[in-house]
Amino acid sequence: MTGHVEGSPAVETSREALSERLFDAGLGMLDTLVVYLGDRLGLYRAMAGHEGMTSADLASRAGIHERYAREWLEHQAAAGILEVDDPEAGPGARRFRLLTDLDSLYSMAPMARSIVACATVMPQLQEAFRTGGGVSKTAYGQDAVEAQGDFNRPWLLQSFGAEHLPGIPEVHARLLADPPAQVADVACGAGWASIAMAKAYARLTVDGFDLDAASIDLARRNAAEAGVADRVRFDVRDAADPAAAGKYDFAVMVEALHDVSQPVAVLAAIRGMLAPGGSLLVIDEKTGERFTAPANPAERLFYGYSVVSCLPEAMTDRPTAGTGTVMRPDTLRRYAREAGYRDVEVLDLGLELMRGYRLIP
Ligand SMILES: C[S@@+](CC[C@H](N)C(=O)[O-])C[C@H]1O[C@@H](n2cnc3c(N)ncnc32)[C@H](O)[C@@H]1O
Structure with missing residues (x-):
């Protein structure tokens, strides 16, 4: 998961403040849904590098209907996500442009995809309550599979092989040594940890x-593209x-x-897979040591x-x-x-939302 979640715990002192906060959350949810459409329909991408686009320009570049293009552009400018040249111009004459580069816009796209994916299972979730x-992983669809991969891809590709693994000397030494090490990426999802290690x-x-066939398909495509x-x-x-x-070393x-339903059985199975001297690095959410309420934004994100x-x-x-x-x-x-592990070392990986645990058999 990515995103900025620092800040003090939210304590609502009055009924009014709480309803204002929930209203803001609703506005945020609407912004998220409209950002999702911009991401999935390639609207931001169509606008990149253009000095100012009318709704007709966007409709023809992105292959969408002009009326929807106009409403989407106006919403995005109203929400402060896009800039408009002249709000006084007629609806079809207004020119819109990106305020920021595509990468910073897309940094929140996985969150939009995952929230939309979660919204689609609400009927099944009520039944499960x-x-x-439960609600099966497949019910969340391809958006959830891709969003999960995209959440972790940036830090895995930037820091996992360059900082985190070299920061564990015995592991780093084995990964460089002969005979070439064999590594297991358990519950690999879209495969970015595997790809980062191989690179x-x-x-x-x-x-x-991974249990999920759609994730494995995507992981295979990602590995092929990464060479x-x-x-x-x-x-x-x-x-x-x-x-x-x-x-495995x-x-x-x-x-x-x-996420796994039987964590002890899974950890025991991995222990059995490890060659002598091998260890397991679990990276999981950087939760607090105990339950607190109200909690900080990170715990709110995790609970959500x-x-x-x-x-x-x-x-x-x-x-x-x-x-x-x-x-x-x-x-x-x-x-x-x-x-059956003998020891657990807790590792601060310098990530805002995750920590590491090295399990030694
Ligand atoms: C939150 S995703 C994390 C995926 C990936 N490691 C990443 O960092 O993006 C959790 C994954 O665990 C997988 N999973 C859950 N139970 C599993 C099991 N018993 N065996 C293998 N994979 C499992 C799910 O299919 C899902 O892809």
């Missing part, structure tokens, strides 16, 4: 696996499957332990995603630990102990 069942360490091979498909293989497989005993599990996505996905199985996104360090230590 009543019955105690940073020129000889290692990575096996990425590492010869050393990175992706397969649909349950992380709890104790298949490849003793095969190192394993990673990025933002996924809280937990209610609408991570917990319902984990509740589809039986038995399930039902962990949820807010997996606190003590919970992880307990899972690790029950799965």
Whole structure:
């Protein structure tokens, strides 16, 4: 996950302040939906590099209907996301332009995609609340698969191989040594951790696996485009499957332990996959040590995603630990102990929303 979430806890002192805050949240939700359309229909991309576009220009460049183009442009200017030359000009004569570069606009696109994906499962989620069942990952659709990959791709490609792994000396040394290391990326999603490792360490091979076929398809395409498909293989497989005993020198599990329904079984299976001297790096949400309320924006973000996505996905199985996104360090230590690990090192990776845990068998 990305985004800026620092700040003091929100304490609402009056009924009025609370309703104002919820109104602002509704406005934010509407902005998010309209940003989503701009992202998915390629409207921002169509505007990039153009000094000023009318609604007819945008409609013809992006292949959309002019009336929708005009409403979208006016909303975006009203919301302060786009700039308009002359608001007094007639509706068809107004010229709009991007206020910022595409990269900063797109930095929040994954959040818009994931929120839209979560909104689509509301009927199933209400049913799950009543019955105690779950909502399957496939119900969230392709937006959710892509958003998840895009949330973590920037820091994985920029810092995982360049800073985080070199910051763990024994792991770094093994990844550089002979014979070439074999690495497992457990619950790999769109595969960016595998790709980042293969790019940073020129000889290692990575096996990425995930239960979700759509994620594995996307991971294969991503690895091919990144030019590492010869050393990175992706397969649909349950992380709890104790298949490849003793095969891997190192394993990673990025933002996924809280999602699996049986975390202890998964951690035990990974322990069995590790060769002597191997270890598992779990990267998961940087939660507080204990529950607080009201909480800071990071915990609000984690709880929000937990209610609408991570917990319902984990509740589809039986038995399930039902962990949820807010997996606190003590919970992880307990899972690790029950799965037979000897030690857990907590690593501050310098990320705003994630921390690392190195599990030593
Ligand atoms: C939040 S995503 C994280 C994906 C990826 N590691 C990343 O950083 O973007 C969690 C992933 O765990 C996968 N998953 C959940 N349970 C699993 C299991 N038992 N075996 C394998 N993958 C599982 C889901 O399909 C999903 O792709």
